[in-house]
Amino acid sequence: MVLPPLRLISFDLDDTIVDSEARTPARLKALGEALRGAGVRREPAEWDAALAAALAAEPVLGGRFVPFLATLGLDPESGDTPVRAAREAYDAALYEGLGAFPDAFDVLIQLKPHYRIAVTTNGPAAMQRRKLALSGIEGLLDAAVVSGEVGVWKPDPAIFQHMCGAVGVPASEAAHVGDSLLSDIAGARAAGLVAIWRRPSPDALPGSDTPDAVIDCLSDLLPMLLPRSR
Ligand SMILES: [Mg+2]
Numbered sequence: 001m002v003l004p005p006l007r008l009i010s011f012d013l014d015d016t017i018v019d020s021e022a023r024t025p026a027r028l029k030a031l032g033e034a035l036r037g038a039g040v041r042r043e044p045a046e047w048d049a050a051l052a053a054a055l056a057a058e059p060v061l062g063g064r065f066v067p068f069l070a071t072l073g074l075d076p077e078s079g080d081t082p083v084r085a086a087r088e089a090y091d092a093a094l095y096e097g098l099g100a101f102p103d104a105f106d107v108l109i110q111l112k113p114h115y116r117i118a119v120t121t122n123g124p125a126a127m128q129r130r131k132l133a134l135s136g137i138e139g140l141l142d143a144a145v146v147s148g149e150v151g152v153w154k155p156d157p158a159i160f161q162h163m164c165g166a167v168g169v170p171a172s173e174a175a176h177v178g179d180s181l182l183s184d185i186a187g188a189r190a191a192g193l194v195a196i197w198r199r200p201s202p203d204a205l206p207g208s209d210t211p212d213a214v215i216d217c218l219s220d221l222l223p224m225l226l227p228r229s230r
Pocket of ligand 1: 180
């Protein structure tokens with residue numbers, strides 16, 4: 001794969017830089033415990049069904065919280081005490097032990113002399129900023145663009161244009177790396193960036209949102225992007 005000359009590499013945050021998905025079992029456990037602690041009583045088969053529904057959900061777009069509660073017959077939008085307790089426990093368990101993938105810091109350090117580095121992430125401002133702080137890579141970034149702060153969400157091309165503007169590099173000289181075919185790959189391509197898909201597993205298929213390149217881990221970027229290898 002020959003990439004055009006690039007000056008800026010943007011990264012998605014969740015499940016591209018930080019291993020958010022690794023927190024799923026602990027988050028769902030905390031969610032169930034919080035509901036039980038708040039007095040929610042169900043048959044074991046119902047708890048199992050809620051867990052299955054949560055695990056089957058699309059974590060990026062819809063999240064796992066809503067199907068878990070809905071399967072138990074609870075309104076995820078209600079302000080009831082069990083629902084609020086569940087939300088708090090579910091969010092708190094995200095941050096415990098959350099960190100970057102083991103190769104993330106090293107890869108960014110190696111890319112840093114050659115490229116401007118940015119993060120372009122969807123999510124509420126406070127949540128994404130806290131994840132960024134836990135990632136340990138904040139100091140390496142030229143820009144961090146959070147949808148909750150700028151008011152546009154991937155895959156809207158406007159967020160990628162905003163990120164490029166913040167760094168001062170045109171989209172034609174930028175690449176975006178992410179795990180979501182819709183948010184990251186389709187969005188980046190629509191904005192005119194090179195789209196590099198960090199596929200969630202080696203057997204995942206890109207479908208109609210064709211990426212310009214595919215990686216399995218961030219280290220795969222190095223032979224692709226370091227000048228001596230071009
Ligand atoms: Mg992601």
